[in-house]
Amino acid sequence: MRRLKKVMGIIIGTVFVGLGVSLYKLSSLGQDPLSAMVFSIMYIFNNEYLNYTFFYLMINFIFFLFMLIFLRKEVHIGTIINLLLTGFFSDFFLRLFLYFNMNTNNGILKIVYGLLGLIIVSFGIALYGGARMGIAPYDSLPLILKLRFKKLSYQLSRMIIDLLCTIVALVIGVLILKRTDIINFNTILTFLAMGPIISFFSKIIGKYIYKKEEQPFN
Known part of the structure; x- marks a missing residue:
């Protein structure tokens, strides 16, 4: 029963991630x-034959190699479920929102x-991470950073990883390619706030749902 509860937590958590990503896309205010x-x-x-999904998987594969080297204990069923289903749920919810005409030009x-x-x-x-049955490769990076630098909190580690990705996107997308549609409100909001918010929810989930598990994002 305890294992079933964890698997359900992984699946439901992945559904929430997909739902949230679809709202990001619906807002049209930039990417994470x-x-x-x-x-x-x-x-x-x-290259017209190399789409977003291809590069997303390739970059996550690189992160997965880091995970295997530095944080092998977090490679589990949750890693696979998150990688395979997040995109599916994101596309599903986005199509649902568009079907009900929820896209808007209203800035607020x-x-x-x-x-x-x-x-x-x-x-x-x-x-999904609180179940301690695996996390996505990208979500493992702050934990790897935290392991290497003991004084860093999870919140700060997450902010550093998100900031590094933002800087890469800024240098390549904005400075080199001169595109202005890559960095926007959602990008800045995410690197500033996602780490602290995950940590906040992790404490609550650890207290009321996974009562006997040490939470990875505290």
């Missing part, structure tokens, strides 16, 4: 730092979508 970096690299190659509503996306993604990461 990882997606911004992936898009900037994709634009550099400018776009900001609301972006904020809701941030909160929902953060909750989903805390929920």
Whole structure:
């Protein structure tokens, strides 16, 4: 029963991540730092046969190698579920929102979508990661950084990783390619706030849902 509860937590958490990502997309206010970096690299190659999904998987594969070397204990079923299903749920919810004509040109509503996306993604990461049955390669990077530099908190480690991705996207996308559609409100909001929000939800989830598990994002 305890294992089933954890698997359900992983799946539900991944659903929340997909829902939050779809709200990011619906807001049309830019990408999260990882997606911004992936898009900037994709634009550099400018190949019609190499799409976003290809570069997203390739970059995550590199992160996965880091995970195998430095944080092998966090490679589990949750790693696979998150990688395979996040994109599916994101596309599903986005199509659903567009079907009900929820896209908007209202600037305030776009900001609301972006904020809701941030909160929902953060909750989903805390929920699926809290099961301690694997995390996504990108979500492992702050934990690897925290292991290497003991004095860093999870919040600060996450902010550093998100900031590095934002800088790569900024240098490639904005300075080299002269594109202004890569870095936007959601990118800045995510690197400033996602780490602290994940940590906040992680404490609550650890207390009320996974009561006997040490939470990875505290």
